[in-house]
Amino acid sequence: MPLKLYNSLTRQKEVFEPLNAPNVGMYVCGPTVSGESHLGHARPFITFDVVYRFLMHLGYKVRYVRNITDAGHFEEEGKVADDKIASKAILEKLEPMELVQKYTHLYHWAMDQFNNLPPSIEPTATGHIIEQIEMIKKIMQDGYAYEANGSVYFDVLKYNEDYSKKNQPYGILSGRNLEDQLDTTRELDNQDEKKSKVDFALWKKVPVEHIMRWQSPWGEGFPGWHIECSAMATKYLGKKFDIHGGGMDLQFPHHECEIAQSTVCNHEIPARYWMHNNMITINGRKMGKSYNNVIKLSELFSGNHHELTQAYTPMTVRFFILQSQYRGTLDFSNEALQASEKALRRLMEAYEWLKAQSFVAGATAKDDNLDTQVNTWLKELTAFMEDDFNTAKVVANLFEIIPTINSLKDKHISIDALSGATWIFAQEQLTLFIENILGLKVDSGANRQQLNSVIQLLIEIRKDAKARKDFATSDKIRNQLTDIGIQLKDEKDGEMSYTFA
RNA sequence: GGUCCUGUGGCCGAGUGGCUAGGCAGAGCUCUGCAAAAGCUCCCACAGCGGUUCGAAUCCGCUCGGGACCUCCA
Known part of the structure; x- marks a missing residue:
């Protein structure tokens, strides 16, 4: 397409034909x-x-x-x-x-x-x-x-x-x-x-x-x-x-x-x-200098503004904007931004996990229906962008795919539910759309590597505690990590994973 | 006053003449030592009134509401 x-x-959708392809100005x-x-x-x-x-x-x-x-x-x-x-x-x-x-x-x-x-x-x-x-x-x-x-x-x-x-x-x-x-x-x-x-x-x-x-x-x-x-x-x-x-x-x-x-x-x-x-509105009104209702970007990122109940990361804001089609107004509210924040986290966690997996190209699919469905969702991403850059629909389809990824992650489905080719296609398409086209990335702090090592150490200690049924120690580690914004999760196979809040 | 856009579930938001948008919130279940996540299920809305149509949230008209531009404005 x-x-x-x-x-x-011209007030209508038109096929894009550059004057001097492949160059575009x-x-x-x-x-x-x-x-x-x-x-x-x-x-x-x-x-x-x-x-x-x-x-x-x-x-x-x-x-x-x-x-x-x-x-x-x-x-x-x-x-x-x-x-x-x-x-x-x-x-x-x-x-x-x-x-x-x-x-x-x-x-x-x-x-x-x-x-x-x-x-x-x-x-x-x-x-x-x-x-x-x-x-x-x-x-x-x-x-x-x-x-x-x-x-x-x-x-x-x-x-x-x-x-x-x-x-x-x-x-x-x-x-x-x-x-x-x-x-x-x-x-x-x-x-x-x-x-x-x-x-x-x-x-x-x-x-x-x-x-x-x-x-x-x-x-x-x-x-x-x-x-x-x-x-x-x-x-x-x-x-x-x-x-x-x-x-x-x-x-x-x-x-x-x-x-x-x-x-x-x-x-x-x-x-x-x-x-x-189109414009971003706040309380139903265009955000603009003349209305004296602007939230500056530094205020948004720091949470330091009377309209804000918290700070929002730049990626949350980017995702919030991409969840709507660019020609419609978009209404700002804390509720909406918080929804974007949570949604983005769910998207990125599933994506990051998928990206780290290795799949074998030749494997065939056991669940043909799901395999076909996932392929359809993945292919539609391009069509949605080609239809006047409909990032809202792109995002919606990404969320259609997430449950399948998480099901594999949590072993609700087995890897051969989908063919190897489909898994690999999913990796490619998600990388292409999430990172390259939508321009989303994980908000990461500095020294992440050292921090990861420290958390890994705590996980080892907690595993030992759990093996001894020393739940007091085990809970202490998990709860205190939760307090500082690191969420531990017990996996089915006894492994532990974590995410940053 | 002129020109134009718009009114979708608790909130944000796609979509469009017949087929589940999606996210967040909420409810239940599964998993789990307990959690948290995750998965599954539920919550099926399109301002009101008429009209066109086999069929409209989607087209037309009217009413009511919201907004943009006409001035620096993304």
């Missing part, structure tokens, strides 16, 4: 590094990490570009003073690049915690001021932008008039028409500079006291917030590339503006497939 994905531009809008990333930000980065991983699994050579927005009107989060003088004092003390660096590091740390693969190219807005200025110049030359008082604005009405004739009106991606917007757009500052209130800034003039500013043909200022993605995507992926991704809230105006800018410069819609992940 071919890979199908939902294209926001993918651009995903990255973070604005003026503050710490929160749970909501985790979703696109995990979603598109899985997309990236799956495309590579299919054999594509993917160039994954994800930008860092580090240019603009930045102030340290939580330190925005309403008093202009105080605000200026903060800005004077704080070097913007210092702030940007701090949050870039934190962002990279979080991506690493989530086991997200690094993108092929991670360009910064500040590193591409020249490209942005060149692009703005080109848009002006073509007559779709104008200067006003040191700022440059995109002429949306003219663009819409001309490109509507080519069936590409402004609003093609978000499905809104310009007349509605003319009625509804709120009044903002400097509206009088613009020809129309729907026009958006390509370059913003800034006052002298502003630290983050660059020279341009129109004086000192900084680039508007849409042009960086157009400039960097064009530079690294060309005038037309395969996939453009981001959060749903970026569809308008950000991606709409990108389309307009790139279309003027490059004469075509920049990307063929537009993918948008």
Whole structure:
């Protein structure tokens, strides 16, 4: 089956056909590094990490570009003073690049915690001021932008008039028409500079006291917030590339503006497939800065937040996100995260055990029905991913297989219930999907090896105690290990195993 | 106000014109010195009201509820 994905531009699932197979170009809008990333930000980065991983699994050579927005009107989060003088004092003390660096590091740390693969190219807005200025110049030359008082604005009405004739009106991606917007757009500052209130800034003039500013043909200022993605995507992926991704809230105006800018410069819609992940909600409401309801990633990992009853590991969060399909909203709650935590542990324990077994390829299956069923579940994993990256169904099937694995582990079934080939296929598919595609791994602490040796020693002592029917000693060892988070389990054959809570 | 999405069992969440989603929680059983795990079984839901259909949670209409975007926003 071919890979199908939902294209926001056409509003339907389409077969994925790369422009230049086996190469694939993918651009995903990255973070604005003026503050710490929160749970909501985790979703696109995990979603598109899985997309990236799956495309590579299919054999594509993917160039994954994800930008860092580090240019603009930045102030340290939580330190925005309403008093202009105080605000200026903060800005004077704080070097913007210092702030940007701090949050870039934190962002990279979080991506690493989530086991997200690094993108092929991670360009910064500040590193591409020249490209942005060149692009703005080109848009002006073509007559779709104008200067006003040191700022440059995109002429949306003219663009819409001309490109509507080519069936590409402004609003093609978000499905809104310009007349509605003319009625509804709120009044903002400097509206009088613009020809129309729907026009958006390509370059913003800034006052002298502003630290983050660059020279341009129109004086000192900084680039508007849409042009960086157009400039960097064009530079690294060309005038037309395969996939453009981001959060749903970026569809308008950000991606709409990108389309307009790139279309003027490059004469075509920049990307063929537009993918948008839905939002994470909390108490039924989108998690976002404007609602003041965010849980930062560091808070999530430490449990230090009033909405949290405990800390959650990065893998728990990743698994939580992958348990839903990326186009639906996902509601955060402690109950839901705790469910994910337990489910993930069950999955990983069964998987780790299976991975460590050796099976003989030639052995035949005694239980044909089960053998067939397990094979079906395993094969479906690929089909689910090919259907618009349905990780929820992938996870569900993995859980269908777990009882069979655990049954073998606990000797409820014998090894020849399934054929050797099926067991080996299970090992291969689970490794492929759990580790390589879903990007899940065991959260492991340092010094695990020494710790394992110590536990092994305790197990030997406990075995001796049990042999003597010295249950007091035996229970003491088990109970105290339980207290420090290590769960001992007596196996049927007298062996003992353990897991970390 | 405009544009659009959505309403699934205690909770989170797939799905879709007829066939068990899955996870977590809860109940029972098996195993066990006792536990814990694990396995098995149960809990069979699709906002309400109409309509289309042999058949709808799935399509259409209305009502009620929730949300997103229109402003920085993943």
